[in-house]
Amino acid sequence: MSGRRSRSPALLKVRLQKVLAGSGLASRRACEQVILAGRVAVNGHTVRQLGTQVDPDRDRITVDGRPMRSRPKLYVALNKPKGYLCTRRDPERRRTVGNLLPSEWSDLYPVGRLDCDTEGLLFLTNDGEFCLRLTHPRYEVRKRYVATLEGPIRLEALRPLTRGVVHAGERLVAHRARLLSAGQSHSVLELELKEGKNREVRRLCESQGWQITHLRRTQIGPIKLGELPSGKWRLLTKPEIKRLFASARGTDRVSAHPPTDKPGAVGDPSPGIAAGADDVPGTAEASSTASATVVGRHRRSSPRPTSSSHFGPGTG
Numbered sequence: 001m002s003g004r005r006s007r008s009p010a011l012l013k014v015r016l017q018k019v020l021a022g023s024g025l026a027s028r029r030a031c032e033q034v035i036l037a038g039r040v041a042v043n044g045h046t047v048r049q050l051g052t053q054v055d056p057d058r059d060r061i062t063v064d065g066r067p068m069r070s071r072p073k074l075y076v077a078l079n080k081p082k083g084y085l086c087t088r089r090d091p092e093r094r095r096t097v098g099n100l101l102p103s104e105w106s107d108l109y110p111v112g113r114l115d116c117d118t119e120g121l122l123f124l125t126n127d128g129e130f131c132l133r134l135t136h137p138r139y140e141v142r143k144r145y146v147a148t149l150e151g152p153i154r155l156e157a158l159r160p161l162t163r164g165v166v167h168a169g170e171r172l173v174a175h176r177a178r179l180l181s182a183g184q185s186h187s188v189l190e191l192e193l194k195e196g197k198n199r200e201v202r203r204l205c206e207s208q209g210w211q212i213t214h215l216r217r218t219q220i221g222p223i224k225l226g227e228l229p230s231g232k233w234r235l236l237t238k239p240e241i242k243r244l245f246a247s248a249r250g251t252d253r254v255s256a257h258p259p260t261d262k263p264g265a266v267g268d269p270s271p272g273i274a275a276g277a278d279d280v281p282g283t284a285e286a287s288s289t290a291s292a293t294v295v296g297r298h299r300r301s302s303p304r305p306t307s308s309s310h311f312g313p314g315t316g
Contacts, residue, residue, distance in 0.1 A: 120217030
């Protein structure tokens, strides 16, 4: 699940030579020589110090008096597989999400994080404002996770998760919890979070003595993982990007389904989460308006997600 706290605007700044190289001016080493030669100015002030931090979305950068050519902003949805780190490079040469993207997209960075053992929907971008709005807790962009747990889980056991628990001295709370299926060998739980604290889903379950065997993020704001294959990526569409920015302003919600307070969904009913198990392997689908106590013992029709029907070039 999402790892660390979202980064502040200051931490979204990057080294000037990296920004110049990302714009296509020259290689990073050549850009360093351009800076040392006094040919680069930031907000009207000449910069000769290597390592100077800038915000490419806000700072005005010129080279030889001309505005730096900006690189198009990219917004990528990736189905992160288990066993990959949410970073572009790793000094220990472990597998990273950067290995799954074209090499020319080296300036993209993950929007939030999923731990190594968690799979599912992850955005990558070179747009700092997009990253900030989707990760900072004040924007309350909701993320949905599906966890498979060992053994049977009772519906009443979900209530502490939405009321809040304390784990390792930190208060954790799920905005909404739902039991998708329950059996003697395993149960499937759906959780919706607003903040995304470090390993929050796993820690919520640990607080109740539950063991997670499989964890997947299935939705961020209004965008679903859908049928995007594991390890593959696609470009977000313009309407999807607008909807994500809208969700960060609080004018959109994770689900367009009407509110429900029927048994099976625990938490604030206002968001109206009533999605079925269409993202959960091995579980039956639920009606888009149903919220049964246990889903998975019989099948019902469910609309399939359509947001990821087109995969980006090179993803096959």
